[in-house]
Amino acid sequence: xxxxxxxxxRPSATSPTRGGRGRRKDDTALALLFIAPASIGLLVFLIWxxxxxxxxxFTEYTTLTPPSWVGLANYREMLTDPIFWNSLKVTIWYVVLxxxxxxxxxxxxxxxxxRLTQSTVMRSLVLAPYLVSNVVAxxxxxxxxxxxxxxxxxxxxxxxxDPVQFWTSETWVxxxxxxxxxxRHMGYTALLLFAGLxxxxxxxxxxxxxxxxxxxxxxxxxxxxxxxPILALVLIMSIIGSFQVFDTVSVTTQGGPADSSxxxxxYIYQNAFAEYEFGYASALSVALLIILMVITFAQYRFSRAxxxxxx
Amino acid sequence: xxxxxxPTAPAPGAxxxxxxxxxxxPFSWGRLIAWIAMIxxxxxxxxxxxxxxxxxxxxxxxxxxxxxxxxxVGWNLGGFERVFGLQDVETAISQGGSGASINFWRYLLNSVxxxxxxxxxxTFSCALAAYAFSRLHWRGRDTxxxxxxxxxxxxxxxxxxxxxxxxxxxxLVDTLAGIMxxxxxxxxxxxxxxxQFFNNVPQEVEEAALLDGAGKIRVFFTLILPMASAALTTxxxxxxxxxxxEYFWSLMVSYTDSSxxxxxALGVFRAQAPGTGPDWSGxxxxxxxxxxxxxIIFALFAKRIVNSIGFSGIK
Numbered sequence: 001x002x003x004x005x006x007x008x009x010r011p012s013a014t015s016p017t018r019g020g021r022g023r024r025k026d027d028t029a030l031a032l033l034f035i036a037p038a039s040i041g042l043l044v045f046l047i048w049x050x051x052x053x054x055x056x057x058f059t060e061y062t063t064l065t066p067p068s069w070v071g072l073a074n075y076r077e078m079l080t081d082p083i084f085w086n087s088l089k090v091t092i093w094y095v096v097l098x099x100x101x102x103x104x105x106x107x108x109x110x111x112x113x114x115r116l117t118q119s120t121v122m123r124s125l126v127l128a129p130y131l132v133s134n135v136v137a138x139x140x141x142x143x144x145x146x147x148x149x150x151x152x153x154x155x156x157x158x159x160x161x162d163p164v165q166f167w168t169s170e171t172w173v174x175x176x177x178x179x180x181x182x183x184r185h186m187g188y189t190a191l192l193l194f195a196g197l198x199x200x201x202x203x204x205x206x207x208x209x210x211x212x213x214x215x216x217x218x219x220x221x222x223x224x225x226x227x228x229p230i231l232a233l234v235l236i237m238s239i240i241g242s243f244q245v246f247d248t249v250s251v252t253t254q255g256g257p258a259d260s261s262x263x264x265x266x267y268i269y270q271n272a273f274a275e276y277e278f279g280y281a282s283a284l285s286v287a288l289l290i291i292l293m294v295i296t297f298a299q300y301r302f303s304r305a306x307x308x309x310x311x
Numbered sequence: 312x313x314x315x316x317x318p319t320a321p322a323p324g325a326x327x328x329x330x331x332x333x334x335x336x337p338f339s340w341g342r343l344i345a346w347i348a349m350i351x352x353x354x355x356x357x358x359x360x361x362x363x364x365x366x367x368x369x370x371x372x373x374x375x376x377x378x379x380x381x382x383x384v385g386w387n388l389g390g391f392e393r394v395f396g397l398q399d400v401e402t403a404i405s406q407g408g409s410g411a412s413i414n415f416w417r418y419l420l421n422s423v424x425x426x427x428x429x430x431x432x433x434t435f436s437c438a439l440a441a442y443a444f445s446r447l448h449w450r451g452r453d454t455x456x457x458x459x460x461x462x463x464x465x466x467x468x469x470x471x472x473x474x475x476x477x478x479x480x481x482x483l484v485d486t487l488a489g490i491m492x493x494x495x496x497x498x499x500x501x502x503x504x505x506x507q508f509f510n511n512v513p514q515e516v517e518e519a520a521l522l523d524g525a526g527k528i529r530v531f532f533t534l535i536l537p538m539a540s541a542a543l544t545t546x547x548x549x550x551x552x553x554x555x556x557e558y559f560w561s562l563m564v565s566y567t568d569s570s571x572x573x574x575x576a577l578g579v580f581r582a583q584a585p586g587t588g589p590d591w592s593g594x595x596x597x598x599x600x601x602x603x604x605x606x607i608i609f610a611l612f613a614k615r616i617v618n619s620i621g622f623s624g625i626k
Contacts, residue, residue: 030443108348128606
């Protein structure tokens with residue numbers, strides 16, 4: 001039945017659909033009905049909190065009393081708060097390690113998969129860690145990297161080295177947390193990059209090979225430049241995600257030892273839910289928001305993420 | 312504005328050289344090294360999963376004396392028994408558990424309720440909105456869509472604190488409703504994802520049904536939704552996994568068993584370490600139980616999930 005109608009109406013497919021038949025009526029009422037649930041979600045739970053969050057940052061607000069306006073007091077406090085600056089330092093160190101290692105490993109996996117196999121099974125296996133929660137990943141590595149009983153330290157002892165205090169030494173705790181999250185996200189990132197690699201025409205590689213180019217040269221001259229726009233997008237997304245690290249820290253160290261893993265998000269949470277300083281916590285959140293906006297903007301500008309060399 | 316064309320029709324000339332199966336290559340050292348690297352990566356990726364299982368099937372005393380064995384040591388199911396509350400307090404403590412009661416079935420049920428409700432309502436709400444943005448004609452459509460798209464830029468983490476205050480003022484702290492509400496109706500990504508798909512449904516199909524006298528609402532339910540079932544399933548799977556694994560927001564909102572979901576319960580379980588050291592066997596059993604539903608879903612839908620990852624949906 002549908003095939004009959006489509007064949008008779010064939011000509012209209014070529015003409016622009018907009019208004020051509022005078023039949024197009026205004027759907028405003030229906031559209032409002034259709035977007036109503038999503039709009040409620042957007043206004044009440046995204047835009048309203050964005051506005052109130054900024055407002056709370058200018059107030060003194062403990063849970064017992066209503067917010068009272070204090071102007072820039074919270075921000076002034078923040079600038080002289082050593083724990084804030086420390087948490088910022090810790091967070092940035094985490095992001096550098098996490099993103100640095102994750103991007104390199106993911107790129108290696110993506111290129112290996114492109115070269116070796118397109119199999120869905122392989123891609124699924126690589127993605128597996130991404131399916132468990134941050135909490136599961138954190139607890140699992142708490143056990144794997146336990147100083148006395150963890151298997152990793154048994155292996156380290158096996159080659160005659162001293163056990164590494166992954167979770168309890170101030171130097172190791174941030175690299176450890178960064179690596180746990182590399183483990184969980186590297187497969188996902190690799191699949192994003194792999195999708196980008198698939199868009200590079202195979203002919204380019206074959207042409208380069210006939211010209212006698214080696215794998216390294218092809219990677220530097222073809223893969224990297226053509227993958228750049230995707231790589232930039234992946235970087236922006238993963239850096240934004242990385243700055244918001246909380247789950248792993250919350251489950252494993254709670255910010256310790258001392259303040260060595262007290263990332264910004266952990267400090268915000270503790271200000272809000274241990275100190276009941278919602279105003280100050282909101283100011284810290286605004287700081288994080290500004291940092292993320294600046295990073296997104298700067299990266300987008302410098303990496304020319306919107307453009308591709310493929311065209 | 313643009314007429315949608317199906318991208319499936321291959322250009323006649325391009326059909327031949329597409330290599331579905333490459334000819335067998337001669338042996339090369341480079342390939343061998345590449346395979347070794349790939350296998351090493353797979354071992355790093357998968358070993359923790361094996362270790363969860365191995366530990367969950369071991370007893371805590373044996374784990375203490377023989378931590379390096381690759382097979383389960385002191386084989387028993389005590390860890391699982393503690394997780395599901397099948398052990399009395401004395402046995403639990405003697406086996407290295409904390410003896411504190413953990414209401415695992417309750418958390419499992421809470422997680423199922425939260426993830427299922429969010430998935431069903433959010434996917435439907437996104438489908439409605441995506442249809443309005445893709446197929447209905449109304450003033451301001453593109454502007455409103457831009458606002459929705461722009462909300463993708465708001466880091467979720469920023470809205471948590473103000474949302475908590477909102478939920479608290481609504482008197483919904485420590486309820487499942489409080490956990491679900493903020494993400495119940497909207498995922499900007501979901502709207503964007505489905506709109507992209509709806510845009511690719513040929514106009515003619517819809518117009519034919521409209522000419523037959525069907526209303527737009529009927530077209531949406533009887534034609535568009537079934538045609539989009541693949542995209543809807545993929546989105547629903549991604550939403551379910553996201554909701555199941557979510558931790559931070561639930562941690563803020565839930566305080567007692569009545570609203571505690573699995574992720575938060577795992578964190579509590581981990582914090583209740585008895586004086587003798589953590590109950591690793593029980594913890595790994597709990598971890599396995601918490602992760603199992605996702606791994607089962609993944610085993611069933613791996614291809615769909617794997618193929619959904621890419622930039623086709625993000626411009």
